[in-house]
Amino acid sequence: MDSVSIVLILLLAVVVSGAVARMVPVSLPAPLVQILLGAGIGLSTSYRVDLDPELFLLLFLPPLLFLDGWRIPKDALLKDVATVVELALGLVLMTIVGMGVFIHWMIPAMPLAVAFALAAVVSPTDPIAVSAIASRVPIPKRMMHILEGESLLNDASGLVCLRFAIAAALTGTFSAGAAALNFVWVAGAGLLIGVAVTLVVSRAKAWVTARWGEDTGSQILVSLLIPFGSYLLAEHLHASGILAAVSAGVTMTFAEISRQAMAVTRMRRNSVWDTIQFSLNGIIFVVLGEQLPAILAGSTRTVAITGHASPWWLGAYVLAIVAGLAALRFAWVWVSLRLTILRKQNRGAVATSPGWRLIAAMSFAGVRGAITLAGVLTIPLVLNDGTPFPARDLAIFLAAGVIIVSLLLASVALPVLLKGLTMPPEPSKQAEEDAARVAAAEAAIRAIEERQHALAEDHGEADRYATAGTRVMDLYRERIESRSQGLSDATRAEEKLVREFRLVGVKAERGTILDLVRAQRIGSETARKLTRELDLSELRHRG
Structure with a gap:
């Protein structure tokens, strides 16, 4: 019963956090409210969440990463794929190496492998936290697409690197050559397994639907099981379950295009997934808050690991790590944008130099959130010989501190930097939309005419079918007429009214x-x- 009560309390806290975040006059992001509520739960109740790292990883990461891969705009991602890869892979590797060495130098008591593990978990960014922060200050679409693509890939790359760092800490050995070969298998097999599982399940589902009809509840349940199936199969084959979940989500987009579900299924499925995303992200931050009292209570013991006596040293370490992450990100964003400009200029395109506000906004938007917390909590409790994992509590404390400080900094800085900020102009997609509407309307008219003739041949009374069909086709003809010549500003304003x-x-x-x-x-x-x-x-x- 205690486990059920804990789950219900956590869900209630997530619900309350959304209301509180909307009630407060200042722009307070929901993740911070959830952390505070979680801390209140930890201080005021006797319930405690005993986290099993492997179970935590299985329950939270596959569905969240799957959904990110499913919903991310693929065309927008491909447009800025070079920038996204530079941020998601290059920046992650530089962060792990640079911050890992820096953390070990700053805290010699933390073994180098554990320092690299901590650097790996603080490298992924969280666009959901950014959206919550900037909800009252709209983020430019292209900037948000870049952040989403970066987060999707750096979640996977950061967590895969975490896996290698933990393996090095457990075994006490690390071979760059063996790690490179293992990485090829872990990443490649993980990606292929995710694609294969999604395609096989989609084909089987389409085959069943074609013969016996579609059941909405079953369709939704299947979509929920795909990320877990991909993850578990990949882990069973010693591949990356994280990458399997991501690739399964990306593949889901293309599988859905060729095998459309019923409209009611799509609507209900979207609602279910929205609820799951909201709940899981919220629970992760509430759990972080619930763990804080125990983490702070053990701060004296934790700081003793570093060789100091005052717990204030932990705060200094958190600030130093946040400053290091911000400096690395600012430098990398500047270099990445400069490279993008040079590539465009080499192709003969006109490219303007980005302003400092854009670079600063991209840098502060690198907020750490749910993935960082989920990753650090998966650090094993003990080594292979049964001894406690070195500096585990210290790593969790520092990761939690980085999440909270980065959220606070972004809450203050992002609204200021984003106010009035505009990205370079993008070509309008209105012509593309108008052409699609015209093509769809023409196809509808042809289908209605064919249905009219078929009904008239089977049942007679052609006039009755013609009258009913004409009423519907007139609506489509109006759309064709209005979109074929393009709409003036006055017409668009009238449509808005x-x-x-x-x-x-x-x-x-x-x-x-x-x-x-x-x-x-x-x-x-x-x-x-x-x-x-x-x-x-x-x-x-x-x-």
């Missing part, structure tokens, strides 16, 4: 239905059906 009026009407309809339910003039089933239709209409007009 039409959508606004439609939303006003939907709101009035919904209010009337609620009044009818309260007056018991319609039943709950009718109300639910009409409300569902209004919800779909509202989503359409808001889109």
Whole structure:
């Protein structure tokens, strides 16, 4: 019962954190609120979360990384793939080597392998935390796409490097050649397993659906099981379960294109995944807060590992690590952007030099979050010989401190830097959208005409089918006429007003239905059906 109570308390804290984050007048990101609530739980209740590193890794990382890979805009990622790879791989490797050596030099009591493990877990960034921080100051789309792509890849690269660092700490040996060969297998096999699992499951699901129909609940459950299946199979084969989950998510996008699910399945599945993402990310930060009292209570023992007596040294180490991470990131972002400009100039394109605010915003956006915490908590409790893992508590303390300080710094700096910041102009996608709408409308008209003729041949009464079909086709013809010549600014403004009026009407309809339910003039089933239709209409007009 205690385990069930803990889970329910954590979920309640996640729910409350979202409300509190919206209530406070200052722009306080939800992750910080969740950490504070978790700390309150740890101080005020007798419940404690006993974390099993392997179980924690299995429950939290595969679905989060799978969803990141599934939802990231692939075209936007490919457009800036060079910049993303430079940040996600080059910066991660430089961070692990540079910060690993720096941490070991600063804290000689921490073995070099453990220092590299700590550097590996603080190297991945968390775009969800950035979105929460900048929710009141919109992030330029291209910048957010770069951050999402960087996070997707550096989560995998950082955690794979963590695996090697922990292996070195457990065995006491490290061979660069053997590590390189092992990395090829771990990474390559992990990627292939994720792709294979997703394709096999998608084909099997499509085969069953084609013969016996589609069950929405089963489809959603299958999508939830794919990341766990990919992860467990890869780990069983001594490959990277992390990369398997990422590649499974990326492959899911292309599998869905060729094997479309029903609209109701997609809508319900998106809702389920949104809830899972919100819950898991929130629980991770609440757990961090819940662990803080115990971590701080043991700070005296932890700081003794470093050879000092005052716990304030731990704060100094955290600030030094954050400063080192920020300096490395600022330098790498500047170099990366300069290389991007040089590549464009070599191709004859005009490229403007980025301003310092853009570089600073990209640097402060490197917030550490859920992946860092999940990674550091997977450090084993003991070595192979049964002795305690060296400096494990110190690594967890420093990683937690880096998360909190980076969140606080970004909360202050990002809104200031992002206010009024514009990325280099992007070509408009309006023409692409208009062409797609016209092509879709023309295909709809052809399909309706074919259906009209088929019904007339089978049942007669051609006039009745023609009248009904013409009413629908007129709507598509209006879309073709309006989009073929392009829309003027005045027409677009009018369309915006039409959508606004439609939303006003939907709101009035919904209010009337609620009044009818309260007056018991319609039943709950009718109300639910009409409300569902209004919800779909509202989503359409808001889109």
